[in-house]
Amino acid sequence: MQYIMLIYHGTHWDVSKEEKNQVHEACGAWHDELTKSGNTRGAVGLQPVSTTTTLRHTNGKTIVTDGPFAETKEVLGGFEILECESLDEALAIAKRFPALQAGATVEVRPVIGMELSAVTAGARCREE
Numbered sequence: 001m002q003y004i005m006l007i008y009h010g011t012h013w014d015v016s017k018e019e020k021n022q023v024h025e026a027c028g029a030w031h032d033e034l035t036k037s038g039n040t041r042g043a044v045g046l047q048p049v050s051t052t053t054t055l056r057h058t059n060g061k062t063i064v065t066d067g068p069f070a071e072t073k074e075v076l077g078g079f080e081i082l083e084c085e086s087l088d089e090a091l092a093i094a095k096r097f098p099a100l101q102a103g104a105t106v107e108v109r110p111v112i113g114m115e116l117s118a119v120t121a122g123a124r125c126r127e128e
Helices: 017-037 087-095 098-102
Strands: 002-010 040-045 053-058 061-066 074-083 105-110
Touching: 002 087, 017 040, 017 074, 017 098, 074 087, 087 105
Parallel strands: none
Antiparallel strands: 002 074, 002 105, 040 074, 053 061
16 A cells, blocks of 8 residues: 655754755665665655745636745655555654654655556755
């Protein structure tokens, strides 16, 4: 069964670039373990919330605005698609996600309907 692991982080991450890079490195190693074990179908990180475009349908019109749809202290930073036998297995994997130690929040949900095709992570995140 497939689960999506939604990864949220604070809008402001009050750590140094070096500490961010250490967390990104640890998350990359965690993802590599999932790839080797066959428990991932891919992962995607998202660009900063400042790059967001939001669409709403109001009064018969579609409104397009820059930015996120709501003011919030946490934003969706990316996701991992897990292949697991059970929710317990998905939760065990999510508990090992290194960014939890750095303040991230993780939401795990079963995927409805057809199986998702592989999504590739691309290059690792690094602060320059």
